[in-house]
Amino acid sequence: MSVGTAVSVNVGAAEPAMGKDVRSTGILKKPVSAPVQVRAPGPKRTGLHSGVVGDHIGDTKNHGGDDQAVYAYAVEDYAWWAAELGRELPPGLFGENLTTAGLDLLGGVIGEKWEFGSGLVLQVTFGRIPCITFQNRMGEPRWVKRFAAANRTGAYLRVLTPGSLVPGDRITVAERPAHGLTLTEAFRIYMFDQSRLARLLDAPELSPALLAEVRERLG
Template sequence: MQIVSVNVGLPQEVHWKGRAVITSIFKQPVLGPVAVHAEHLAGDGQADLRVHGGPDKAVYAYPQEHYAYWQPLVPPELLGPGALGENLTTTGLLESEVRMGDCFRAGTAVLMAVQPRRPCFKLGIRLNDERVVKQFQEARRCGIYFRVVQTGVLQAGDALELVERSPYAVTIQDVADCYYLPEKDYTKLMQILALPFLPPSWREGFEKLAAAQSS
């Protein structure tokens, strides 16, 4: 497992469908070491802290393996590293293999996998196609949000080393599938709700799904 590219971006104003939007989704690759702070990478920022950023969305990774899926759907000039708004473009770090709560060393930092991504309309702005948001959800190639367990420094080319395996047998893919697929696995739903570090926004959504299943 490896970091292919480190990508950051600060809030900027863009015009979309006749209105001004502030967004940080236009991430660009950077060379050399990048500091990992408690809630973000150095040089990176979030435009709307109500739904972005915070300790449970400190670092976002997206597998380079998924880029092949997007090639028929997105113009090639828009598909460079960081195209999906990720801070880390990675190889070998797949949602189906990473458990909720797995901890990885990246450079001198330690990151804990805590949730998949739910895209907002700004992904459509980044890829110049509002349909991408629905396609992203349907594909369930969501990438991984990390909490920072230990601050440090990382850079492109660094290995991603699993340093602590989560005791909970729930993968990032399990969470995305349980949320997006129409047929719900009630047992898996209960396993997800048992996670002590499940972010509040996901907990609320899954509690509603569980209530609907049991009624």
């Protein structure tokens, strides 16, 4: 299985909102040098919101909760975007808690399990759907549509075994479901290909809310 590295662990404090009708945002994440505790945060609206202790989430309707407990983005995808945008993109800029190296997030499978040297175990649930806060953070025109179209979404993860995110830690993809539904395939179907929605039902590791939405859309 694949082995990667946690090159940066990033935590966001509460800052004034950036374009949404909420009071605050935690998108302005900064790298930390010490280990950060991670645990399942509970329900999106009523739980602890972020799975990362000390990390703020302002829009609790659309972000956080057990199925979006941790957000990861790969340095390899940052490099692609840096070439596209013609500027440096430091870890944490996209609002991710975990910046990885050595893991192919484009080919990551829904439900695959990441085991960390610290004992933490996370499970891939879906890609990131961009929002206006992200667009305003980037200062790039049409960023929401551009990010979605590129389908380099990063990975949301749920917490299977609590532990610590440790900068420099080893990440092992220890288990990968046989259904083979990747982050890129799932995101493309959900966003752009209504005709293939039933394919998403092959992955029970998707969030219950998303699976319920797919069943409703299928009628």
